[in-house]
Amino acid sequence: MTEKTSARILVLNGPNLNLLGTREPETYGTNSLGDIETMVRSHGANLGLAVDFRQTNQEGTLVEWLQEGGREFAGIILNAAAYTHTSVAIHDAIAAIKTPVVEVHLSNIYKREEYRHHSFVSDVAAGVICGFGPAGYVLAIDALAGMLRDQS
Ligand code: DQA
Numbered sequence: 723m724t725e726k727t728s729a730r731i732l733v734l735n736g737p738n739l740n741l742l743g744t745r746e747p748e749t750y751g752t753n754s755l756g757d758i759e760t761m762v763r764s765h766g767a768n769l770g771l772a773v774d775f776r777q778t779n780q781e782g783t784l785v786e787w788l789q790e791g792g793r794e795f796a797g798i799i800l801n802a803a804a805y806t807h808t809s810v811a812i813h814d815a816i817a818a819i820k821t822p823v824v825e826v827h828l829s830n831i832y833k834r835e836e837y838r839h840h841s842f843v844s845d846v847a848a849g850v851i852c853g854f855g856p857a858g859y860v861l862a863i864d865a866l867a868g869m870l871r872d873q874s
Contacts, residue, residue, distance in 0.1 A: 729770070729796040729870055731863065733762055734787050735777040736803035742828075750828050751855050758856045762799075765860045769867045771796075781805050785815045792819025797866035799859060801826045806841045813842040822869055824862040827852035 735755060738745060743754035759775040766773040774795070778784060784802060791798040800823050802812055816823050823846070830853030831838040844850050849865055851858040 730772045730774060730794065731766055731797045731799065731866055732787065732791040732795040733759075733773055733775045733799045733859065734784060734791070735775075735801050736781075736784055736805050737779040739801060739803050740777050740779070749834075753856050758859055761856055762859045762863060765863050769863065771863065771867060771870075773863075781809055781811060784809075785811050788812065788815040788819060788823075791823075792821050795821055796870055797821060798823045799826055799862040799866070800824070800843060800847075801828070801859075802843055806831075806843050807838055809842055813846055816843065816846040822848035822866065824848055824865055825850045825852075826858045826862050828855050828858060829853060 739755055742750055742758070743752060755777055762775060763773045776787060778787070784805065788798065798821055802809065805812055806825070806827070823843070825841065825843045825847040831841070833853070841850070848869065851861050851865070854861065
């Protein structure tokens with residue numbers, strides 16, 4: 723149990739997710755990113771997981787944080803937002819690390835424009851959760867907690 727108590731989870735959010743709450747609420751809902759952070763932190767704490775929650779609009783910063791996640795964290799939750807559909811650099815960063823990455827999207831990207839149907843993240847992710855709004859982040863915490871339990 724002490725091992726699990728010290729497990730650290732890195733939650734990474736990509737471009738425009740800082741605008742959640744006011745950004746296209748019909749697609750992304752009315753919760754702010756701060757609201758989602760509060761939810762994820764408290765769910766993580768219930769499971770003995772320490773959550774480090776971050777957002778950036780920069781692709782290179784996401785790459786650097788993924789590399790850091792590979793060195794220092796037990797699991798990563800990634801909503802790469804628009805970079806999901808464009809970034810070979812993010813694909814390669816995930817492929818380069820051993821830490822499991824759970825891909826999350828608030829919206830169901832498969833119900834939306836065709837250019838959102840391809841993800842450069844999915845084939846290197848441990849799993850994908852999309853279409854459940856903020857609950858997707860909580861489900862991702864559960865998924866990582868299960869994986870960490872299975873490993874120990
Ligand atoms: C998103 C889906 C992406 O297609 C979009 O570019 C985003 C958010 C989501 O959480 O639903 O910015 O990742």
